[in-house]
Amino acid sequence: MVPSDQVSRPPSRGRPRSADADRAIVTAALDLLEQHGYARLTLESVARRAGVGRPTIYRRWSTKDDLVVHVLTETVPPLEAPVTGDAVNDLRTMAIEFVTGLVNSPAGRSVLAVHAEAGRRPDLAARLREGYLLPRDRVVRDIVAYGHRHGQLTTGLGAETIRDLVFGPLIYHWLVSGDPLDPDTAATLVEAVLPAIRPPRAH
Amino acid sequence: MVPSDQVSRPPSRGRPRSADADRAIVTAALDLLEQHGYARLTLESVARRAGVGRPTIYRRWSTKDDLVVHVLTETVPPLEAPVTGDAVNDLRTMAIEFVTGLVNSPAGRSVLAVHAEAGRRPDLAARLREGYLLPRDRVVRDIVAYGHRHGQLTTGLGAETIRDLVFGPLIYHWLVSGDPLDPDTAATLVEAVLPAIRPPRAH
Amino acid sequence: MVPSDQVSRPPSRGRPRSADADRAIVTAALDLLEQHGYARLTLESVARRAGVGRPTIYRRWSTKDDLVVHVLTETVPPLEAPVTGDAVNDLRTMAIEFVTGLVNSPAGRSVLAVHAEAGRRPDLAARLREGYLLPRDRVVRDIVAYGHRHGQLTTGLGAETIRDLVFGPLIYHWLVSGDPLDPDTAATLVEAVLPAIRPPRAH
């Protein structure tokens, strides 16, 4: 990946940056994020665990949040579009996969933490959206386009709205209940919203 | 309010805690939360602004998060049930009011911040749900019960599910877009989900 | 003893001060002084150990140093004048007894600690001298007077000077060597100074 979120640098002169250090830092950060959560994540501890000086981290990311955003966007596996020819089914599959994956990983909590600071650092939230949420968004968009073309989804709603309708209840349920969203509940919620996104003539 | 979220104390002996200090601390915390956000909130700065010694805060709340949860649950105005006889309309009104209120206040971001730490401090997230989200939940429950009785809402879905369907898309939209959810978008999303919660015979 | 070093009070009305509390405080202070030394002595800890509220201590002594001075002057056993008819021998006995007693008790260190603050609180050092050192001084004075009268001590030196000559080397040795002055060394030092205080005709 192009380190677009890293501190920009002039064309290479002198000793090049160590790719080993890059990897060690990101790995250490991810591990610590999983073990201790976002709030306890410390650049100090990352440096220690990565066997790296703290300035070596700052040379790459100017802030703890920058590093976290990088780690989140880089390490979360890309979401595959199912594309079975049944848009409704594809959405259901994706929603459950995405949301349960998000919720049962440190990533989910970290995303919240970063968003909590979005007022203060809009760029960060933007980058997180860009690298984390929008790639998934694009997959949704494709499925919806397919569903629209084949009359499987109501054309009265845009792709964005459909996305909100399908994913929103799952996320909200997680927030409100506090429990790690089980697949059954997720399936129930997706099922419940279907009447809203199916074409009117569908029943 | 019974200070159930404060550090427990034996029955009154010695000098009682100062209600003035209570108020000053909570006020200061709320102000600073609004001005600088959750991450920059410091017990030090709260103490300074409240004109209070730091130990006076620790005597009441053992943690920044404890204090924030208290402030959130105590200061956010209670949500009124509209009760116009039209359950669907009531839900719409409530959703827009609640969500826009939540999103355009420091409370929203702070709720996220606390939830981000829910893995580490489940009690906090629980208390936040109890004091902040569930009171609103109860209002929804009443409206849904009314709607069920009068055939305005499908009986196929429980109150909890309906709540998720109505509120979820709004929250999710806010998270994903990063913008402060305007009423129009909110209305659109609520409108879109109606087919899912109206009774089948409704059209 | 008249509590002249305690905070003064108007003529008795209301509940009289508890003699139990007096004793408990002094005992606790002495114990803690022995166990942990002057620097670690805390009015808090004294109160705790004495089973007494902190204000009860402040009602009697306005300062840690006041309390310590009181404890030192009250608890150190009075020095007996030997009066054997041999002034030189009496001085030797007294010096060894006094100095070894002083040095091998927490009192010695505490006396130093108080004196270290004499610049700031001259009254305290004065009171310590008055209650602790001068009573011993008076005994010395008596012995010297006897010695002068009977030609056992040179009349060229005042009682004060003789006191300094006899006691000073012992104390100084203790300070410089750091070891708990043993009786042999003490005896040697007293012996060495005798030529200076004996009358010229004595040999």
Place this chain on the structure above:
Amino acid sequence: MVPSDQVSRPPSRGRPRSADADRAIVTAALDLLEQHGYARLTLESVARRAGVGRPTIYRRWSTKDDLVVHVLTETVPPLEAPVTGDAVNDLRTMAIEFVTGLVNSPAGRSVLAVHAEAGRRPDLAARLREGYLLPRDRVVRDIVAYGHRHGQLTTGLGAETIRDLVFGPLIYHWLVSGDPLDPDTAATLVEAVLPAIRPPRAH
């Protein structure tokens, strides 16, 4: 001077410690010692006055006492041996110079304060003796050796004993009287002790 009393460190790696900070800390500590005395000396206040972070002090000295000992041993001017060929006269000169210098400076009180804690921190008292008292001791030793060789001092007493006899009364007088030992009194006391240290045949 080798900073043997500072916290030990591995051979040089990373940024070296700032000599400026060293100086600023020691100067600030000395000033505050003079102005407010030992008891009011605070690492916090030293840091503030030195324009230095508190951790920068702790990196060098782990304790207020460590710092004070360093300051005392480093800043007190070295004592010069007079060496006039008259050992008795040299001792007199030295005693008066040393003791009046010690007594009329914050150093004197501070030495007492540190000694008061000698029970708890024997290493500190030892270091203070080593860096503060023993250098003076060595000068005394030289003078005594000279006096012994030239029959100016009794050979019946060791250098250490002579030191105690000459210096002790001065120090003790200071402790007991509470006054800042004037040169006249000092001279009287030294004069008085001479018969004890002169050789028997000297009169």
Place this chain on the structure above:
DNA sequence: CCATAAACGAGACGGTACGTCGGGTCTTAGA
């Protein structure tokens, strides 16, 4: 004999300082 004054223990108050941790920066020696 009861009202009052002052003590009592407990513990909170606003503070100050503690010793530590982490932030983000800078400066060294060495690769």
Place this chain on the structure above:
DNA sequence: TCTAAGACCCGACGTACCGTCTCGTTTATGG
């Protein structure tokens, strides 16, 4: 010019005591 190391200043952490204050309660005494 990078690297690891480790210093720098800063500021916040959570704790311990300070000396004072307010409680509710207890205890002598004097009107």
